[in-house]
Amino acid sequence: MLITVQDINHSFLIGRKGKESNVPVLKNISFSVKQGEIVSIVGRSGSGKSTLLHILAGFLKPDSGEIVVKDTVTSVFNEQQSAQFRLENYGFIFQNFQLMPGLTAFENVELPLKLKGMNRHQRKDKVQQLMKHVGLQSVQDHYPNELSGGQQQRVSIARALITDPPIIFADEPTGSLDSETEQEVLELIQTLNDTRDITFVIITHDDEVAQRADRMYRMHDGILTEEGVPNAV
Amino acid sequence: MQFKDQIDFIRQHIKKNKLRVFMTVLAATMGTAFLIVLASVGFGIHDTMRSLMLENRLVTQIEVYSDDLGAEEAEEMKGIDHVKAVVMHQGANAMQQASLGKYTTHGNLLVTDFKEEAKVGFALAEGRLPESTYEVVVGNGFAESLIDESAAEKLAEALPEGSEEEPEIPSYKGELIGKTFTYQLGDYGTGELYDDKTELTIVGVAKKPSKDWLVDNKIYADAALIPELEKIYKQDKKEEVTDPLFSSMLYVYADVLENVKSVTSELKDQGYNVYSISEELDQIDVFFLALKAGLVFVGTIAILISSIGIFNTMTMAVTERTREIGVMKAIGAQPKLIQRLFLMESAWIGVVGTVLAIIISYAVSLVSNWLLPIIVGAAIGEEDFAELNVTFSVIPWQLVVIASAISLTVAIVSGWRPARKATRIDVIDALRREL
Ligand SMILES: Nc1ncnc2c1ncn2[C@@H]1O[C@H](COP(=O)(O)OP(=O)(O)OP(=O)(O)O)[C@@H](O)[C@H]1O
Ligand SMILES: [Mg+2]
Numbered sequence: 001m002l003i004t005v006q007d008i009n010h011s012f013l014i015g016r017k018g019k020e021s022n023v024p025v026l027k028n029i030s031f032s033v034k035q036g037e038i039v040s041i042v043g044r045s046g047s048g049k050s051t052l053l054h055i056l057a058g059f060l061k062p063d064s065g066e067i068v069v070k071d072t073v074t075s076v077f078n079e080q081q082s083a084q085f086r087l088e089n090y091g092f093i094f095q096n097f098q099l100m101p102g103l104t105a106f107e108n109v110e111l112p113l114k115l116k117g118m119n120r121h122q123r124k125d126k127v128q129q130l131m132k133h134v135g136l137q138s139v140q141d142h143y144p145n146e147l148s149g150g151q152q153q154r155v156s157i158a159r160a161l162i163t164d165p166p167i168i169f170a171d172e173p174t175g176s177l178d179s180e181t182e183q184e185v186l187e188l189i190q191t192l193n194d195t196r197d198i199t200f201v202i203i204t205h206d207d208e209v210a211q212r213a214d215r216m217y218r219m220h221d222g223i224l225t226e227e228g229v230p231n232a233v
Numbered sequence: 234m235q236f237k238d239q240i241d242f243i244r245q246h247i248k249k250n251k252l253r254v255f256m257t258v259l260a261a262t263m264g265t266a267f268l269i270v271l272a273s274v275g276f277g278i279h280d281t282m283r284s285l286m287l288e289n290r291l292v293t294q295i296e297v298y299s300d301d302l303g304a305e306e307a308e309e310m311k312g313i314d315h316v317k318a319v320v321m322h323q324g325a326n327a328m329q330q331a332s333l334g335k336y337t338t339h340g341n342l343l344v345t346d347f348k349e350e351a352k353v354g355f356a357l358a359e360g361r362l363p364e365s366t367y368e369v370v371v372g373n374g375f376a377e378s379l380i381d382e383s384a385a386e387k388l389a390e391a392l393p394e395g396s397e398e399e400p401e402i403p404s405y406k407g408e409l410i411g412k413t414f415t416y417q418l419g420d421y422g423t424g425e426l427y428d429d430k431t432e433l434t435i436v437g438v439a440k441k442p443s444k445d446w447l448v449d450n451k452i453y454a455d456a457a458l459i460p461e462l463e464k465i466y467k468q469d470k471k472e473e474v475t476d477p478l479f480s481s482m483l484y485v486y487a488d489v490l491e492n493v494k495s496v497t498s499e500l501k502d503q504g505y506n507v508y509s510i511s512e513e514l515d516q517i518d519v520f521f522l523a524l525k526a527g528l529v530f531v532g533t534i535a536i537l538i539s540s541i542g543i544f545n546t547m548t549m550a551v552t553e554r555t556r557e558i559g560v561m562k563a564i565g566a567q568p569k570l571i572q573r574l575f576l577m578e579s580a581w582i583g584v585v586g587t588v589l590a591i592i593i594s595y596a597v598s599l600v601s602n603w604l605l606p607i608i609v610g611a612a613i614g615e616e617d618f619a620e621l622n623v624t625f626s627v628i629p630w631q632l633v634v635i636a637s638a639i640s641l642t643v644a645i646v647s648g649w650r651p652a653r654k655a656t657r658i659d660v661i662d663a664l665r666r667e668l
Contacts, residue, residue: 117234
């Protein structure tokens with residue numbers, strides 16, 4: 001197993017100081033993801049999907065439970081270890097792209113390599129190659145606000161891919177796109193999964209999107225259950 | 234992240250906020266320049282005071298007072314470290330007169346040690362050193378001090394009443410070497426000279442003293458003359474003689490000014506009463522040290538005020554970039570790196586501000602040293618004020634170092650909290666923000 005999640009519980013404290021109440025958001029979540037799979041997590045707004053992803057990514061610590069990724073227990077990491085692990089193993093795709101407004105498409109894709117300390121020469125080749133691969137060559141010098149939503153999402157996918165991570169987490173990757181662009185992006189994800197053997201964990205509220213995954217989980221009020229998908233292998 | 238990329242990153246941010254960063258740098262520059270220029274006045278006046286003090290003085294000379302100073306003590310002092318020479322001067326405590334023909338002077342006889350004197354710059358302009366008891370060397374101003382009194386009186390009488398004109402004093406113009414003059418002791422109380430005369434022969438003339446304004450009209454003699462004069466003194470003096478005719482004074486010379494202090498304190502430890510320039514310099518130095526510290530303190534306040542600007546700018550930068558910082562952290566940037574990037578940015582502001590401040594300060598210092606003497610001179614109506622060599626502002630490298638250290642420290646410290654704030658940004662919160 002690439003990712004194993006065991007009995008994750010999480011609750012948020014809400015309300016004013018002194019009168020807080022504890023709201024459980026994730027309840028005994030257990031699931032696993034195999035190497036090379038596309039797994040989707042679908043659920044209604046507020047069901048706790050994003051919270052689960054944040055815990056997987058290490059942005060948030062679960063109240064209890066254990067996460068094992070690549071035989072490493074990541075749920076006990078401190079901030080530094082968590083950041084390092086993300087840099088080496090995860091790519092992220094967000095609903096609103098989260099590109100750096102001050103950087104060009106090319107520079108946005110280059111950023112994770114900079115963080116890794118790769119030198120300028122190697123970076124340039126690698127980014128150029130990938131930009132070509134995802135069809136962004138013509139817009140590589142554009143700033144994010146000069147790009148369409150679909151192009152922006154491609155840039156953010158390229159940024160997630162550039163470090164060749166084994167796992168990419170995507171939170172509503174098609175949430176801000178029209179249905180045609182959505183198809184393009186989903187196809188791109190499919191291709192990358194096929195050609196590069198990258199494991200995807202996709203979070204969505206859209207059953208249609210979710211059903212294109214290899215396996216699909218449904219989140220309902222903090223409880224996760226697996227469901228069958230039509231194109232299951 | 235490679236250092237080069239970090240620099241790139243910072244440059245990009247600065248470029249994006251040019252005006253804001255410029256204003257912050259300007260404030261930092263003004264604060265630091267204010268400190269340097271302010272303190273430079275302390276350094277300038279200190280330097281001026283020191284040079285005024287040292288100008289008219291044999292700076293390495295230490296005067297030693299004590300009741301019974303003799304050759305033995307002098308010998309001992311020569312053994313102290315950094316002592317170049319010890320000269321014993323013995324002078325007569327009585328009225329004295331030297332006369333050469335119709336010319337007279339109240340020349341002072343000075344018994345000295347020519348060998349030691351030579352070590353501290355005493356040299357002859359002509360002639361030779363005394364070889365026998367009655368041979369003497371005279372100062373280069375001796376001839377000029379020999380005046381024909383009666384001729385001078387006549388000249389003065391000849392002048393019309395109330396005339397401003399000063400008559401040329403009829404002084405001795407002839408050759409000195411080989412001449413023999415009459416030396417007489419006298420009584421200060423009655424103003425009368427004793428009868429016994431001593432004939433002294435001039436064998437040499439001392440070189441002009443190094444300071445222009447010194448007039449050397451002394452008669453330098455060897456110690457052998459002392460007993461002869463003592464004899465005359467005892468015979469001729471009416472009252473009971475208690476004090477000896479000659480009293481002595483020791484001058485110890487250090488090799489360089491820097492060592493005057495150590496020699497002075499060594500002599501003090503040995504129980505002598507001592508006076509040297511180091512005493513006065515010490516007082517001045519202490520005073521100016523306090524003054525400079527005060528000025529630096531006031532200047533530091535200006536820098537602190539400018540640091541508010543840095544704090545503000547950096548806090549704004551962090552707030553503005555919260556989402557970007559969140560994305561960086563999500564991608565895997567270490568909190569340490571985020572902190573470093575922001576600290577580097579505030580340090581950059583500090584460095585640029587300091588460099589500009591140093592350049593500006595030197596310029597201001599240069600201009601004020603050129604302009605202020607002219608203005609002050611004109612204001613007090615003294616044209617040669619400028620020639621007094623008053624330095625208003627001096628910026629030694631120590632001041633530059635101190636100011637830079639203060640300015641950079643303040644810049645980094647004021648960038649510290651914003652940088653810490655940046656590292657604490659919550660990824661989830663940041664990602665939730667709209668663009
Ligand atoms: N920081 C927080 N403090 C308190 N409650 C929170 C916090 N973050 C999330 N929640 C709550 O946890 C629940 C799950 O939120 P989450 O963002 O995981 O939902 P979601 O499934 O991603 O919804 P959506 O599809 O709208 O993105 C929500 O009820 C939300 O109000
Ligand atoms: Mg969500």
